[in-house]
Amino acid sequence: MGVNVNPTAAQLVEMYRRMVRIRLFEETALENRTEIPGMVHTSVGMEASNVGACMALREDDYMVGTHRSHGHPIAKGARIDRLFAELLGKVTGVNQGKGGSMHLSDFSVGSLGETSIVGSGLPTATGAALGSKLQGVDRVALCFFGDGAAAQGTFHESLNLAAIWTLPAVYVCENNAYGEWTAFSDSCSVPDIARRAAAYDMPGVIVDGQDVVAVHEAVAGAVARARSGGGPSLVETRTYRYFGHAGGAEASPTYRDLAEVEQWRTRDPLPLHRERLLADGVLTAGQLDEVDDDERRSVEEAWKFALDSPFPEPEAAYEHVFTNPVAVRRHF
Amino acid sequence: MGVNVNPTAAQLVEMYRRMVRIRLFEETALENRTEIPGMVHTSVGMEASNVGACMALREDDYMVGTHRSHGHPIAKGARIDRLFAELLGKVTGVNQGKGGSMHLSDFSVGSLGETSIVGSGLPTATGAALGSKLQGVDRVALCFFGDGAAAQGTFHESLNLAAIWTLPAVYVCENNAYGEWTAFSDSCSVPDIARRAAAYDMPGVIVDGQDVVAVHEAVAGAVARARSGGGPSLVETRTYRYFGHAGGAEASPTYRDLAEVEQWRTRDPLPLHRERLLADGVLTAGQLDEVDDDERRSVEEAWKFALDSPFPEPEAAYEHVFTNPVAVRRHF
Amino acid sequence: MSKLTYTQAITAALREELARDPRVFVMGEDVASNIVGYHPGFAEEFGRERVRDTPIAEAGFVGAAAGAAMVGMRPVVDMMIAPFMYVAFDQIVSIIAKATYLYGGQTKMPITIRAGMWHGASIAAQHSDRPMATLATIPGLKIVAPASPYDVKGLLKAAVRDDDPVVCLEAKRGWPTAQEIPDEEYVIPLGEAEVKREGADVTVVAVSSAVRAALDVADSLREDGISVEVVDPRTIVPLDIATILASVEKTGRLVVADPCHEMCSVASEVSATVAEHGFWNLRSPIARVTTPNTHIPFSPALEPGLYPTADRIAAAVHGVLAAASTR
Amino acid sequence: MSKLTYTQAITAALREELARDPRVFVMGEDVASNIVGYHPGFAEEFGRERVRDTPIAEAGFVGAAAGAAMVGMRPVVDMMIAPFMYVAFDQIVSIIAKATYLYGGQTKMPITIRAGMWHGASIAAQHSDRPMATLATIPGLKIVAPASPYDVKGLLKAAVRDDDPVVCLEAKRGWPTAQEIPDEEYVIPLGEAEVKREGADVTVVAVSSAVRAALDVADSLREDGISVEVVDPRTIVPLDIATILASVEKTGRLVVADPCHEMCSVASEVSATVAEHGFWNLRSPIARVTTPNTHIPFSPALEPGLYPTADRIAAAVHGVLAAASTR
Numbered sequence A, B: 001m002g003v004n005v006n007p008t009a010a011q012l013v014e015m016y017r018r019m020v021r022i023r024l025f026e027e028t029a030l031e032n033r034t035e036i037p038g039m040v041h042t043s044v045g046m047e048a049s050n051v052g053a054c055m056a057l058r059e060d061d062y063m064v065g066t067h068r069s070h071g072h073p074i075a076k077g078a079r080i081d082r083l084f085a086e087l088l089g090k091v092t093g094v095n096q097g098k099g100g101s102m103h104l105s106d107f108s109v110g111s112l113g114e115t116s117i118v119g120s121g122l123p124t125a126t127g128a129a130l131g132s133k134l135q136g137v138d139r140v141a142l143c144f145f146g147d148g149a150a151a152q153g154t155f156h157e158s159l160n161l162a163a164i165w166t167l168p169a170v171y172v173c174e175n176n177a178y179g180e181w182t183a184f185s186d187s188c189s190v191p192d193i194a195r196r197a198a199a200y201d202m203p204g205v206i207v208d209g210q211d212v213v214a215v216h217e218a219v220a221g222a223v224a225r226a227r228s229g230g231g232p233s234l235v236e237t238r239t240y241r242y243f244g245h246a247g248g249a250e251a252s253p254t255y256r257d258l259a260e261v262e263q264w265r266t267r268d269p270l271p272l273h274r275e276r277l278l279a280d281g282v283l284t285a286g287q288l289d290e291v292d293d294d295e296r297r298s299v300e301e302a303w304k305f306a307l308d309s310p311f312p313e314p315e316a317a318y319e320h321v322f323t324n325p326v327a328v329r330r331h332f
Numbered sequence C, D: 001m002s003k004l005t006y007t008q009a010i011t012a013a014l015r016e017e018l019a020r021d022p023r024v025f026v027m028g029e030d031v032a033s034n035i036v037g038y039h040p041g042f043a044e045e046f047g048r049e050r051v052r053d054t055p056i057a058e059a060g061f062v063g064a065a066a067g068a069a070m071v072g073m074r075p076v077v078d079m080m081i082a083p084f085m086y087v088a089f090d091q092i093v094s095i096i097a098k099a100t101y102l103y104g105g106q107t108k109m110p111i112t113i114r115a116g117m118w119h120g121a122s123i124a125a126q127h128s129d130r131p132m133a134t135l136a137t138i139p140g141l142k143i144v145a146p147a148s149p150y151d152v153k154g155l156l157k158a159a160v161r162d163d164d165p166v167v168c169l170e171a172k173r174g175w176p177t178a179q180e181i182p183d184e185e186y187v188i189p190l191g192e193a194e195v196k197r198e199g200a201d202v203t204v205v206a207v208s209s210a211v212r213a214a215l216d217v218a219d220s221l222r223e224d225g226i227s228v229e230v231v232d233p234r235t236i237v238p239l240d241i242a243t244i245l246a247s248v249e250k251t252g253r254l255v256v257a258d259p260c261h262e263m264c265s266v267a268s269e270v271s272a273t274v275a276e277h278g279f280w281n282l283r284s285p286i287a288r289v290t291t292p293n294t295h296i297p298f299s300p301a302l303e304p305g306l307y308p309t310a311d312r313i314a315a316a317v318h319g320v321l322a323a324a325s326t327r
C-alpha cells in the first residue's frame, strides 16, 4: 500500500484534537457513570486507532462500528453534544434516545451506526461499499471490528464478498488484546488477524495502533486503493483498552495483569502524538495547550447540553419502528 | 502429513467395491428418478473422493455430510437397502422415511447425518470431534462440504474452533468446481480452499479427487494426525459431478460446457482405480468383474427391497419430534 | 389481461420494478443464471451488477443488503427457499428490522426479502418451513404472504416501493394454476385484507397456501347451502384486523386456516385478536386449522395431510356450525 | 432451606448437574472466567475442559453442541444474552430442533441452551429481546421460562436431564429478591404449570417476568375483594393447557400477561387455545397484556412502561370484570 499519504500539518493537528476530544468525552462519561443508563464501553487507550483510521476517510465516506461505540463517531466528526445526549437517553440524542451508549451514530457525517451484536457490522459495511459501487460514486466504506469479532462467520463472509466483488471496503480490526475477558490468543488460531487477508487475496497489514500517524498511513493506503477500484484491504491496529470491558477501572482483574495496563499506558497515543507535533514544530506547547483547553470547554458544554436536554415523550417509543408507520396497539 | 498410510490389498479392493456400489446406486436412482419424490443430488464422478476419505476412517469414527448425500454414507459402510428405502420414503428407510435423498445417514456406522442447509454440517462435525476429546476416546470426526459451502461463515468458525481446541477433526472440501450453477472462481476469492488452512494454522492440502488412493493417503494422514492429538486438517479434493446439480443429464447447460464434462469423464475414478488394481496385480480382470457383478446383484436386491417395503403409517408423522414425546394435537 | 402463473407474476413484478427505479437491484444465489426461473433474461436486460449472483453466504449478502439500503439502494434479496433465512437471521432481526429504530429514524431500510415456501414438495424438515409467524414475532418487519398470482404481483411491487423492510413469503405451490392479470400496472397497498368470497354463515380467515383450499371449500359448501366468507389478510404485518372483525361481526363464527405450525401461529394471533376485540360477536369457539407442531417429514405417505387441506377446513367449518347450535 | 437469588439458583442447578453426570459440560463466552456470575469457581472445580470458554462464534459453538450431543455428551450452552441466539439461529432450528426427526430417531439431542432475557436494563433494541414466542414457532424445541429462583433451579435441572433440546429462557431481572429454596435436590418436570395463587374471579396466566407482577396484582386486588388466580405455565413447550383450561372453567375470565411482543406471542397462543377449547366457559373477552409491537428503546424515559407491569395487568383484570357485567 505504498500510496503517498503524508498528512498535512492541519490534519496532524486535527488528529490530536479528535484524540483529545475522545479522551475527554470518555473521562466525562466515566466520571458521570452513575448518570448513564445501561452498559458503557470506553475507547480510552484506543484513540489513535479510532482517529487515524477515520481521518483517512472523507466526510462523505461511510463508517460502521461496534458496541465500543464512542470513539468511532467522534473520530468521524460527529457532534459530541448529541452523542452525550444519546448516552443519557435524551430526545436531543443523535438517535433521539433510542440507541444509547452501544449504538452511537451520526448519519450526517457517514457514521452509519455502531452495532452491539459482535460481528454484525461487517456485512453492513460491505453493503455500503456495494452501494457505492452500484451508484458509481467513489465513496469508501470502513468497518471497525474487534479481535473477538474476527471469530464470527460474518468476518469470513464479508471479506470474501468484498474481494470477489472488488468492493471499496476497508476492514479495520482494532485488536485490543481481549474480547471481554478472553485473551486474543484463546479466541484466534493464528497470532494475528492480518494474515487472514491472504485467505481472501487482499492486502493485510499490522500497524502500531498507538501511533495515530502510522494508523492513518496504513488506512489511507487502503482507502486510496479502495477508492481507485483496487478492492478491499484488511488493517489490524494493535491497541489496548485501559479500562474494564464495560465500565471503569478494574480493581484486580483476573484475566489480565494490571502491570500490563501500566505498560501500555507508557505508550499512550495522546502524549506520543503531542510530542511528535512539538518535535516536528507543527504546534508549540502553548498552542497544544490551547487545543486541550478548547476541547475541554466544548466537552463540558456538550455534557451540560445533554444534562439540560429533556427526555423524549412516552409516545416516542412508538416512533421509528417503520419509516412508513403502521398502526400499533399502544399502552399509553 | 507424511504418515505411512499405504492401503492394504484388501483395502484397495474394498475401495473399488464401494466406488462401484455408489456408481450403481446412483445410476439406479437416476433410472428410477420419477419414482423418487423431492430432489436428488448425485455423486457420480465423485466416488473416489467419497470413498478415499471415508476409508481412511475407522467404522467407529464419525462422518457428517451434505445435501449430495448418497455417496458419503455408502462410502462409510451404510447398508444400501435402507438407503434406497429412504429415497422412496418407506418405513424401512434408514430415517424411517423422514429424511429422504438429501438427508441419508446411518448412525450405526458413524454416519451422523447429511444436512441440506449448505454449510450447516461443519459445526456438527466439529462438535462430534469435541465430544470425542471430552470423552477421552480416539475417534475422529470427518466433515464433507462443497466448494460452495466454503463461503459460509460456519466454515470459518468451525476451523477456528477446531484449531484452538486441537480437535480430532478432518475437513474435506469436495471441490467439484460448481455450487449449483455458480463456478467456484465466482464464489471464492482465492484459487483454492486449501490455502485457507493457513488462516487457522492447520495443514491444508489439495489432492486429485479422481484418484481414490491419493485421496485416501491425504485423508489418512490427516486422520492419523487428528487421532494422535495433533489437531485438525483441511483436505481439498479436486473432483467433478457428471450430472446436473440436482438430477440427471443436462441437455445444454448454460453454466458449463458439455466438453468440460467429457474431459472429466476421461479421468473417471472407477476405471482409473480398476486399471491400477490390474496393473499392480491386486486383482485379475475376472475378479474385478466378479466384484462388479456382486455389487450389481446387491444393488438390484436393495432396490427391490425398497420398492417392496411399505410406507409408514400416517401417525409416524408425529413420532420423533422428541425423544421424550410431548402431546401434540393431531389431525388424524 | 394475460394469464400468468405465480412464478410469472413474480417475474413481471420484478422486471417492472427494476425498469422503473435504478436503485432497485436483485441479489441472491444463481439469480443471474435464473436457476429457479424468476429472472429469465434479467442478466442480459439489466446487467449482472443489478442482477447479482452471490456466494452461498446468506448472513453476508443479506447483511450487505442492509448496508446498501442505508446508502440509498433498494435491494431485493432472493433467499431461494425460506429456511435459508435462518442462516441470516441475526442480520434480519438485529440490523434490518431494528436499524431505523435504533438510530432514531436517521435511516430508512427499503429492503425486500423474497423467500419461497416450498412445502408439500417432499423436501423434508430442513426445506419446508413456512416461517410467517416466526418472523411476525419480530417488530420492524413488514410481512406479505400473497396467495395468488394477482396478489403476488401487486404486493411484491408494493414491497419494493416501501421504505421499510418487507419480507415477501411466497406460497410457491399454493396456487397451481395461472390467473388472468391486468396488463396495466397495479400495486396492492400493504395492510389491506381482501374478502375473496362473501358469505354469511362462517368467516374463514385463510393465509397463504390455505387460501386456495378455503376458496374451494367455500365453493363446494355453497352447494350444501352453507355460506362461507373467505378473508385473505394478504399482509401479515400490518394485519388488517378491521376487515377480519367486520366479517366476524357479520357471520359470528370463525375458522382460521394457516399453514404455520399451530404454536404461536398467525392463526393464533387472528384468533386471539378476535377473542379480545370481537368476542361479543362470536357464536361459537374459534377453530384453527394449522400444521401440527411436528416437523415436515419427507415421505409422501406422511406429508400432505399435515397442512390445512380443503377437507380439514371443511371439517372445521362444520365444527363451528355444529358447536353454535349446542349453545 | 437457603435463600437464593435467581442467579444463585442457576449456579446451584448447574453445579449439581455437572457433579452428577460427567457427560454434562458447560460452554459459552467467558463462562470459565465467570463474567456474568453463573459459574463461580466452576473452572477450578470441574476443569476448563468441562467449563469451556468459546470464541465469539455462536453458530460454531452452538452447532458444536449439536455434534457433541450426537456422540453422547449433554452440553449446556450459555448464550449470555438471548438475542445472541439469532447468530446461531440456523444451527438451532435446522440442526438442533430437527435432527431427531430428520434421522428418524437415530439420535437424541440432549442439549440445554441457556439464554438470559435482560429486558428493562436500558440496553436497547439489540439486547432486550424476549424470544419465547419466536422459538415456540419452531417444533422440536422444548422451552422453559422460569420466573422465580425456585422454578429456575428445578426446571434447569430437568432441562439438563431431558433427552431433547431445551431452551431455558431466563428472566434475568424478573424476580428481584432472593427466595427460600430447599437444600434437598428437586426437579420440576417439564410441562407442568403451577397455580401460583388460587382465586375465583379472574384467571391471570402470566409468563416469565410477568409472573412477579401478576402475583403483586393478585395480592393487592385481594384487598379490594377481587380474587385473582395466577397460573404460571413455567414451560412454554409443552404448554400445560389442561391447567389453564381448568382455571378458566372456574373463573370464567382470562387475562394473559406475557413480555413477548403482542404479535404471535405466547399470550396469543394461550388466548387462541382457550378461545378454541374453553370458549363456553368464557364470560368476557380475553385480554392480552404484552409488549407492543415496537422495538425496545434505550431511554429509561421510554422503556419501562412497555412491559406487562402490575398497573397494566391490574387494568386488564378490571377490564375483563367490567366487560362481563355488560353482557
Ligand SMILES: Cc1ncc(C[n+]2csc(CCOP(=O)(O)OP(=O)(O)O)c2C)c(N)n1
Binding pocket: A067, A068, A116, A117, A118, A119, A145, A146, A147, A148, A149, A150, A176, A178, A179, A180, A245, D029, D056, D058, D080, D084, D087
Ligand atoms: C453476538 C454477540 N455475542 C456476544 C456478545 C457479548 N459481547 C459484547 S462485547 C464482547 C467482546 C467483543 O470483543 P472484541 O470484538 O475484541 O471487541 P472489544 O470489546 O475488545 O472492543 C462480547 C463477547 C455480543 N454483544 N454479541
Ligand SMILES: Cc1ncc(C[n+]2csc(CCOP(=O)(O)OP(=O)(O)O)c2C)c(N)n1
Binding pocket: B067, B068, B116, B117, B118, B119, B145, B146, B147, B148, B149, B150, B176, B178, B179, B180, B245, C029, C056, C058, C080, C084, C087
Ligand atoms: C444455506 C443454504 N443456501 C442455499 C442452498 C441451496 N443450495 C443447495 S446445494 C447448493 C450448492 C452447494 O454447492 P457446494 O457446496 O459446492 O456443493 P455441491 O452441490 O457442489 O456438492 C445450494 C446453493 C441451501 N441448500 N442451503
Ligand SMILES: [Mg+2]
Binding pocket: A146, A147, A148, A174, A175, A176, A177, A178, A179, A180
Ligand atoms: Mg477486543
Ligand SMILES: [Mg+2]
Binding pocket: B146, B147, B148, B174, B175, B176, B177, B178, B179, B180
Ligand atoms: Mg460444489
